[in-house]
Amino acid sequence: MDATHDIDPSSPEVMLTFYRRLYPFKAIHNWLSHEPIPTRLFTHREFAFTLPGDVYLRYNSFSSAEELKKQVCQLNPTRFEIGPVYSARPRDKKTVRSGAFNPLQRELVFDIDMTDYDPIRTCCSNAGICRRCWGFISAAVRVLDTAIRNQFGYDKLLWVYSGRRGIHLWISDKEAMDLTDNERKALVGWMTVITGGKETGRKLNIRSGSKSLPPPLQDALQILRKIFSDLILADQDCFGSEAGYEALLELIPDSGTVERLREKWTKDPNRSSEDKWSDFREIVRKKPESERLPLQAAMEDVVIQYTYPRLDAEVSKHRNHLLKAPFCIHPKTGRVCVPINPDQVEKFDPEMVPTVGQLLRELDAIGKTEEQGTDHHADWEKTSLKPYVDMLDKHASLLMEEVRREKRGAEPNLSW
Amino acid sequence: MYNSSKKKQTVDQPLTQVETHGLLAYPHRLNFYDKAPLFDVTVEEFEICALDRLRILAEIESSAARNRTWEELKNVTETQCGKYLPLSANTAKSIRLDEQRRKDHLGHFVLRLAFCRSEDLRRRFIRAETTLFKVRYETDDYKERENFLSSRDFNWIPVSDEEKNQYKDRLFHGPINDDKIKAEKFYKVKWTRVPDLVEKRRVFLKGGFAYVPGREQSSIVFQEFEVQLGKALEMTARLLPRLDEDTRLVPVLDNLSQGFLAGVSSEWSGVLGSDNANEIKAEMIDDLARKHFPMCMRSLHESLRRDNHLKHFGRLQYGLFLKVLGLSVEEAIAFWRKAFSRITDDKFNKEYKYNIRHSYGLEGKRANYPAKSCLQILTPGPSEHGCPYRHYSAENLQSALLSTYSSQGLSSADLPEIMATVNAGHFHVACTRVFEITHASCGVSKGEGVGGGESVTHPNQYAARSMELAKPKVEEDAMVVD
Numbered sequence: 001m002d003a004t005h006d007i008d009p010s011s012p013e014v015m016l017t018f019y020r021r022l023y024p025f026k027a028i029h030n031w032l033s034h035e036p037i038p039t040r041l042f043t044h045r046e047f048a049f050t051l052p053g054d055v056y057l058r059y060n061s062f063s064s065a066e067e068l069k070k071q072v073c074q075l076n077p078t079r080f081e082i083g084p085v086y087s088a089r090p091r092d093k094k095t096v097r098s099g100a101f102n103p104l105q106r107e108l109v110f111d112i113d114m115t116d117y118d119p120i121r122t123c124c125s126n127a128g129i130c131r132r133c134w135g136f137i138s139a140a141v142r143v144l145d146t147a148i149r150n151q152f153g154y155d156k157l158l159w160v161y162s163g164r165r166g167i168h169l170w171i172s173d174k175e176a177m178d179l180t181d182n183e184r185k186a187l188v189g190w191m192t193v194i195t196g197g198k199e200t201g202r203k204l205n206i207r208s209g210s211k212s213l214p215p216p217l218q219d220a221l222q223i224l225r226k227i228f229s230d231l232i233l234a235d236q237d238c239f240g241s242e243a244g245y246e247a248l249l250e251l252i253p254d255s256g257t258v259e260r261l262r263e264k265w266t267k268d269p270n271r272s273s274e275d276k277w278s279d280f281r282e283i284v285r286k287k288p289e290s291e292r293l294p295l296q297a298a299m300e301d302v303v304i305q306y307t308y309p310r311l312d313a314e315v316s317k318h319r320n321h322l323l324k325a326p327f328c329i330h331p332k333t334g335r336v337c338v339p340i341n342p343d344q345v346e347k348f349d350p351e352m353v354p355t356v357g358q359l360l361r362e363l364d365a366i367g368k369t370e371e372q373g374t375d376h377h378a379d380w381e382k383t384s385l386k387p388y389v390d391m392l393d394k395h396a397s398l399l400m401e402e403v404r405r406e407k408r409g410a411e412p413n414l415s416w
Numbered sequence: 417m418y419n420s421s422k423k424k425q426t427v428d429q430p431l432t433q434v435e436t437h438g439l440l441a442y443p444h445r446l447n448f449y450d451k452a453p454l455f456d457v458t459v460e461e462f463e464i465c466a467l468d469r470l471r472i473l474a475e476i477e478s479s480a481a482r483n484r485t486w487e488e489l490k491n492v493t494e495t496q497c498g499k500y501l502p503l504s505a506n507t508a509k510s511i512r513l514d515e516q517r518r519k520d521h522l523g524h525f526v527l528r529l530a531f532c533r534s535e536d537l538r539r540r541f542i543r544a545e546t547t548l549f550k551v552r553y554e555t556d557d558y559k560e561r562e563n564f565l566s567s568r569d570f571n572w573i574p575v576s577d578e579e580k581n582q583y584k585d586r587l588f589h590g591p592i593n594d595d596k597i598k599a600e601k602f603y604k605v606k607w608t609r610v611p612d613l614v615e616k617r618r619v620f621l622k623g624g625f626a627y628v629p630g631r632e633q634s635s636i637v638f639q640e641f642e643v644q645l646g647k648a649l650e651m652t653a654r655l656l657p658r659l660d661e662d663t664r665l666v667p668v669l670d671n672l673s674q675g676f677l678a679g680v681s682s683e684w685s686g687v688l689g690s691d692n693a694n695e696i697k698a699e700m701i702d703d704l705a706r707k708h709f710p711m712c713m714r715s716l717h718e719s720l721r722r723d724n725h726l727k728h729f730g731r732l733q734y735g736l737f738l739k740v741l742g743l744s745v746e747e748a749i750a751f752w753r754k755a756f757s758r759i760t761d762d763k764f765n766k767e768y769k770y771n772i773r774h775s776y777g778l779e780g781k782r783a784n785y786p787a788k789s790c791l792q793i794l795t796p797g798p799s800e801h802g803c804p805y806r807h808y809s810a811e812n813l814q815s816a817l818l819s820t821y822s823s824q825g826l827s828s829a830d831l832p833e834i835m836a837t838v839n840a841g842h843f844h845v846a847c848t849r850v851f852e853i854t855h856a857s858c859g860v861s862k863g864e865g866v867g868g869g870e871s872v873t874h875p876n877q878y879a880a881r882s883m884e885l886a887k888p889k890v891e892e893d894a895m896v897v898d
């Protein structure tokens with residue numbers, strides 16, 4: 001519990017030790033390169049460094065994992081970001097002909113941040129995050145993970161905790177890597193239902209012409225009904241307060257129903273969200289069909305409105321958007337940005353993520369028993385970082401296996 | 417002309433005139449332009465085909481700036497195509513279909529050469545060409561379109577009835593029965609081939625495939641057209657350096673791409689001037705200027721009247737404009753002699769008369785100089801007399817517009833709209849709008865431009881159209897007098 005109080009994550013010495021002894025450069029390399037040797041996917045990749053004092057260095061590129069490590073240890077950035085694969089090495093940007101330097105490939109990425117849920121979560125506010133409001137993030141992961149796999153057919157997905165109160169998704173399938181900006185925009189449009197920021201309170205506009213939900217949202221709704229009942233009604237009690245239930249009433253398109261519910265709920269301020277939702281459902285159930293259908297549609301919309309993933313669309317639309325590399329340290333929390341198994345996302349507890357302070361103390365502990373070796377490459381193996389690095393390694397080996405399989409498949413064609 | 421890299425080397429026969437429609441060299445009206453034209457053409461043909469097509473593309477481009485609806489755009493494009501690039505259906509028996517289609521084919525490829533050179537030009541060309549294709553696709557005869565579609569492999573997989581049944585609650589709305597499932601067609605394609613439909617959630621997606629309903633089939637076709645053209649342009653751009661050695665073509669191509677950048681097709685041949693039966697006399701010009709001249713020529717005319725003089729380039733610009741308007745060389749000499757009232761006959765004869773005769777092709781190398789087009793006036797040159805919409809400050813332009821045209825119905829309420837187009841850099845659109853406003857009394861409505869939705873691309877086109885609009889009225893008056 002006292003992981004951070006004696007080791008300051010923002011101290012340069014702490015960061016340097018972390019990079020030198022713990023950061024899994026090799027795993028990161030394999031994941032980006034799709035092969036155990038550096039390919040263009042690695043050598044033509046942009047890395048951007050954030051140095052203390054808000055110095056931002058863009059268009060760095062490296063010919064190997066070792067070179068990247070050397071530079072990181074030299075610059076000792078507070079964090080670094082990964083960008084697209086360009087048509088030339090980013091470090092040569094100034095010398096290549098203009099027009100010959102374009103982003104070509106890039107993992108398809110998504111960024112989901114708790115900030116976009118501030119209007120509805122009741123347990124924390126601002127920078128805070130706890131296990132309870134993590135439920136919003138895990139709902140988003142459920143929906144997005146399922147949709148990407150089933151609808152788009154991608155399966156090389158890496159989910160990474162952002163270090164504070166959000167999550168990133170990196171998709172490395174070849175087709176996803178090759179998507180143009182326009183195609184990314186289309187995919188994001190498909191996925192987007194609720195735009196973040198000020199518009200979050202607005203009524204949804206997801207039913208075009210016909211009254212039924214479009215197919216992808218029908219699928220999402222299957223997942224979200226249960227989450228709505230557990231998270232929104234039981235846990236967060238989103239309609240408990242007056243402001244909370246007024247927000248719900250605004251989404252009901254029938255003024256008679258709104259009046260009846262408001263009267264009931266004002267009289268009995270202690271009714272829980274679950275009770276209130278049942279009140280609503282009861283009224284709807286008794287309506288004649290012509291009035292019932294639009295109200296049932298509104299109920300579905302409410303479920304989606306409160307639980308559907310809120311995406312930062314700009315991050316996903318452009319190949320040249322930079323995103324923080326996995327395993328960086330969040331400067332405020334000291335937590336490592338670790339990969340998350342989407343099947344276990346509900347059990348993930350942001351507060352249990354190893355911090356840089358904790359990891360360095362673990363290193364100190366083994367340092368006392370072992371000879372301080374010259375080779376630090378595998379030091380993470382002896383710390384609680386290990387399961388997370390193993391996850392990335394496993395993911396990278398899937399990508400490498402795919403490339404090997406493709407090469408084998410291509411061999412007969414090369415034999416002419 | 418030139419060979420693009422082709423996978424299949426088919427027989428490259430020069431086109432012969434085939435009149436039997438069953439054996440058309442171009443069996444379809446629609447064209448994906450997969451094959452480069454491999455017949456011989458003259459430089460003139462090369463340029464004419466391109467210019468005619470460019471008019472249409474430029475009009476499509478300006479449609480966006482003029483905020484036209486799809487229906488308006490379609491109508492304008494069809495009218496323009498009818499004039500410059502007619503493309504008839506196979507059922508049109510008396511038309512030389514192959515000739516039309518050959519022109520369409522050639523024009524497209526010439527413009528590819530002109531527009532492959534920069535990212536921006538490529539993007540705009542693709543957009544305009546895809547729009548043109550859409551217009552033609554929508555207006556194509558249903559059966560002929562079906563034939564065209566089956567003539568090439570769109571790589572779509574028809575969805576079987578079993579599969580439709582399997583996903584029926586995702587594919588169909590409302591009550592479903594077997595007949596409905598059988599009747600509605602679906603095509604399976606990689607989702608990236610219909611990004612527009614995906615973005616709007618108008619398809620069912622499964623494992624990376626989009627199930628496109630028959631009524632949205634055109635989306636696949638348009639997207640395919642756009643993607644193929646994009647790839648082809650990049651290919652052409654890589655091959656272009658070799659072509660640049662052909663010095664006859666380079667100036668033509670430069671001229672074409674510049675014209676597109678300025679939003680106007682580059683030349684407007686002043687034929688209208690020649691069929692102007694009523695000869696224009698020197699003393700009529702004040703009146704004509706007031707009623708019919710575009711802003712650039714109004715401003716030249718006014719400086720001439722104010723200073724009793726015009727500097728060299730202004731003289732050249734205005735002189736050629738008046739020539740194309742129909743002023744004979746004798747009348748031109750009379751006009752300028754009178755206008756330059758502060759100089760002696762001797763000086764005039766020595767210094768100016770020769771130049772006037774020269775511009776009429778009667779001296780020197782006896783070239784028939786054309787009048788300057790909007791493009792030439794818009795491009796900054798040695799002349800201070802450019803396009804007022806481009807070169808005047810916002811403040812000066814607004815007061816000049818009011819003082820010049822308020823007698824013809826332009827009011828300060830019109831200024832915000834005009835200034836908005838000016839600020840967006842669409843000078844010819846602003847000029848076109850002023851034409852529409854000042855000719856509203858002749859029945860010109862918004863969007864009609866100088867006829868058929870055409871934008872102003874030449875001062876003589878502006879003036880000729882304005883005079884043409886005034887004509888019937890004159891005849892009516894004459895009849896009353898009779």
Ligand SMILES: [Zn+2]
Nearest residue numbers: 123124130133
């Ligand atoms: Zn919380």
